[in-house]
Amino acid sequence: MYPFEAGLDYVRDGWYAAGWSRDFGDDLIARVVLGEPIVFYRDGEQVVALADRCAHRAYPLSAGVRVAGGVRCGYHGFTYDGLGRCVAIPAQAHVPPAYGVRRYPTLERGGVTWIWMGEPNAADPARLPDLDELGLTHPHFHVAIGGAKTWRNRYQLINENLLDLSHIEFLHYGSIGTANVAASPVVTTVHPGMVEAVRTIHDDVATPFHHRAVGIEGRMDRTTRSLFYLPGAHVTHVTMVAPGSGARYGEPGYFGEFRIVHLITPAGPHETTYFWAVTRTARTDDATTAFMLEAFDTIFDQDGVALERQERALIAAPDFYELSCTADEAALKARKLLRAAMRNERERTFSLGSPSEA
Amino acid sequence: MYPFEAGLDYVRDGWYAAGWSRDFGDDLIARVVLGEPIVFYRDGEQVVALADRCAHRAYPLSAGVRVAGGVRCGYHGFTYDGLGRCVAIPAQAHVPPAYGVRRYPTLERGGVTWIWMGEPNAADPARLPDLDELGLTHPHFHVAIGGAKTWRNRYQLINENLLDLSHIEFLHYGSIGTANVAASPVVTTVHPGMVEAVRTIHDDVATPFHHRAVGIEGRMDRTTRSLFYLPGAHVTHVTMVAPGSGARYGEPGYFGEFRIVHLITPAGPHETTYFWAVTRTARTDDATTAFMLEAFDTIFDQDGVALERQERALIAAPDFYELSCTADEAALKARKLLRAAMRNERERTFSLGSPSEA
C-alpha cells in the first residue's frame, strides 16, 4: 500500500506505544495494534497484553472480567493467566496444556506502556527510542501528557507529516506557522534506525503563541530538530534563543525548549492511534501547561483532518503516482528505513520456511 | 464460513420461521431469508411469499401495492398473482406466460408462518419441528409471543449459544444464571434431524426470577432439555420440581415448566432474525406474562450483544482456529447435522447437472 509496495504493511520488530502508563489499571482495555486486537490490564508493575480473542469461540476477552491472576471470558468462562495460558474451563477438571492465547511483551518506560508486536525473543529494551531525547526522562524537561487520538489514515501519512514541517506554514498558519517556515533550509541526516532533520529560522518573529508559551518578546532564532525512531516514535525538538546568541540551557539569551513527543501506533491499514505529549523547560506552571495542551490539541486536530482527507484521496486513487520536492527529503529517508526494515522481516520469514534451511 | 467450510452457507430444504402468523395481514412485508429478499402478504388463511424483485426492472414489490388477487409493482405497474405469475403489464394486451417471480411454499402452524426455501416439491409439512414439544400446541402450555430480533451475526452462533447453556452462568449471571449451571453435567443425544441435551441441577437455589415467575420458595431440582430441530428451531424445556420429588405435571412437588421457543432464520451471511416465545404451565396471569416477556427480552438482548461481538471478532480473524471443551458436545453435534445436510444438498445439486444422469 502506498507509499510502500504491496505486501509491506508494518514493521513488527520494534516497540510501539500501547498507551500512556497512567491509562492502564485494573480495567480491561481493548486496543487494536498492527491489525491485532489486544486486551490490556495492569498486574502490579506490569501491564499484561493478550490476544483479545478467547481461544474457545473467539469472544473478545476485553468483554470479560478481571479475576485474580488473570482474565475470565465473559461468554463461557474460560480463564487465562498473565502469560496467556488457559488455567480454567468450567465443568472440566483438565485443561489441555496447549490451550491459551498469544501474549505480547510489554515494557513500562518514560510514562509509556510499550508493546512488542514481532518475534518475542527479539524484544530487547535496548531497542526503545532514546527517552531522554524524547524529553520523557530528561531532567530539564517537564512532561505534560496530551492524550491519544485515533485517526482514519495509514500511519505513514503521520510519519511524513511530522518529518516535513514545511506544512506548518500552510496547514497551521496563524498559530505556530509563520511565513518563514517553509523557506528555511533543512539539513537531514540518517542515523541507524533514525532520521534527523534540522531547520533553523534566524531572526523570526515570535508569534502570540510563542509569547504566551515561553514569554518571548520580539524576535528569536528558532531551531527545530525532528527526530524519527523506527518504528513509530518522533520528537519535535524546538529551541528558541535570542537572535544570534547561540545560547544553551541556563545561558543568557536562552528562552526555552520544547520536545513534543509523537508516538505513532498503526491500528490497521487505514487507522492509526496517535499518542502525544508536550515536554518543555520554560513556564511550567499549570496555567501555561493547560494553554500548551489546548494549543497543540487544536493543531493536531488540524493535522488529523488533513490526513484523513489525504487518506480518502489515496483510497480513491490506488494508482496515484506522486511527485516529490526538496522538502520531502527527511520523509523519503524515513520511508526508506521503514521499507528496508519491512523487507528484512519479510525475507527472514521466507527463509525460515525454505527447504535450504533443512 | 466458520464454523462450516467454504461453500456451505445454509440448509435450504427445511421449514424456517418467516414470522409470527399474527404479524401478517394485508400489508406488504419485506424480509430477507437465506439471502433472498421476499415480500409477504396474507391472502385469507394463506400467507403468500414471493421474490421481492419485479421481473421487469428489479424494483422491490414490497414497495408496491396490494391489489385484488395479488401485488402490483409500484414503479411500472407489473401485476403478479399469489402464485407469482405476471398477470398484467400496463399498455400491453399480451403477457408472455413465462413472466413471473419465484413463489415460496408457506405453512401456518402453531402461530408461526413457516417458509420453505429449498426444492418446492420437497416442502412436506411432516418436516416441521414437533410443535407440541415446542410448547406452541401443547395443551398444558400457555403461549406468550415475545417477538422478533434482528442480530448482526451468522445464524450458527445462535444455534450454538442455545445448545451450550454453560454460558448462562457467565453471560446471564444474576438473572437465570446461578453458580451451579456450568458445573452440572449434560447428557447429549442425537436423533434424526435433531439434537437433545439434558442437564439436571439438583437442589439448586431458586433465584428471585424463579420465585416471581413460578412461585418457588426455597430450593428446586431443575432439568433443562435443549432441543434443536433442523434447520432452525429450538426449545429450551425447563422443568422445576421439589428436590428429590421427581414430580410430573399435576403431581405434588411439581412447580412448573417452561418451553422457551427460539426460531432462527438466517437473513444473510452476517445477519439473522430471531423469533422467540415463552410458553409455560405455571402462573399464566397477565402480570406474570408481562414479567416473563420483559425478563427474557433483557436476557436475549444480552445474548445479542455478545453474539454481535463474537461475529465482529470472527470477521476480523478469518483464520481463527477454535479450541473446544466438554460443554461443546451438543453444539458440535448440531454443527455436524447441519454440515451433513448442507453437503447432501450440494451433492444433489451437482449430480443434477452431471452428464452421467443423461
Place this chain on the structure above:
Amino acid sequence: MYPFEAGLDYVRDGWYAAGWSRDFGDDLIARVVLGEPIVFYRDGEQVVALADRCAHRAYPLSAGVRVAGGVRCGYHGFTYDGLGRCVAIPAQAHVPPAYGVRRYPTLERGGVTWIWMGEPNAADPARLPDLDELGLTHPHFHVAIGGAKTWRNRYQLINENLLDLSHIEFLHYGSIGTANVAASPVVTTVHPGMVEAVRTIHDDVATPFHHRAVGIEGRMDRTTRSLFYLPGAHVTHVTMVAPGSGARYGEPGYFGEFRIVHLITPAGPHETTYFWAVTRTARTDDATTAFMLEAFDTIFDQDGVALERQERALIAAPDFYELSCTADEAALKARKLLRAAMRNERERTFSLGSPSEA
C-alpha cells in the same frame, strides 16, 4: 455492470453538466464526475476544472485556497495555474516543467457549465445537445433552475426512468400521473446520438397540477416528447392544447408547453448527480414558478427514492435477468446507443496500444 456488460462504465467523449453556471464563483467546489474527483472555480468567464488531487501527496486541492491565477494546496503549498501546471513549490526555486495536474475542458452554454471527460482534442462544442430543444436558450421559454440532487444509483436507471414515462401513472399518481398515461402508445425514433419518444394522450383530464401550472380548465390533448442526447441530457417536452385543436404556439387552443431539462452526470458506479430545470411558455410569474419548482422537486424526490430502491435490489442480485415489455422500447434504444459509444471508445483505446499501429 447492469444493464451493460462488464468493462463498460461510462461514455467519456461527451459533454456532461458539471453544474449550473450560477453555482461557480471564486470558491473552490469539489465534485466527482465519472469517478474522478474534480475541483472547480470560476476565473472570469471561464470555469476551471482540475483534478482534485495535488500531484505531490494527493491532498485534495479543493481543501486549499484560491490564489491569483490559480489554486494553492492547503497542505504543503504547491500552487497550480488554470491549466493545471504547477507554478510554485515552497522553498524551491525550480519547478520541474512536467509537474502538474490534469485539466478538463469546460464550456459555458445555456446557463450550464459543461465538462468534457474524454480525449481533450475531441472536445467540440458542436457535440453539445441542442440547447434550443432543451428550452435553455429558446426565445419562447422561460427558464427556472431547479437545482441538483445526488442519488445513490447508477446513472442508467435515471436515463431509463426518463425514457419510460409509463411509470408516471404508478410512481407519481395523483400529481402529474393520470390513469391514461401508461395506456397511450408511444412512437420511438432513433436519430444520430439521440433517442426520441413521443406519446400523445387525447382528450385527457387536466389534473389540479395542470390547472394551477398552465391554467387549463376541463380537458386537453397532451403530447409528451422525451428526448435523450448522448451522453447525459434529456428534455421532457410537454405540449398541452385544446382537444382536437392541434394548436401551435400563439394559436387559439394553445394552452402552453413545458421543456423539463434533466442533466445526468455519473459520479461513480452507484452514485449520480441530477441537475434539473423547468422551462415553459405559460404563466411565468414568480408565484407559478415557485409552485412549479416545488411540484417537480417533490416528483423528482419520488423518482430518487424509487431509483435508490432499484439500485439496492440490483446490488443484491448481480445475476438479475430482466424481462422487458413494449414500454421499454425507447429505454432499450438509448441503452443501445450508450453501449455502442462505450464499445467504440474501448476499441479505440485498445487499438491505440496495439502493435499493428507501429
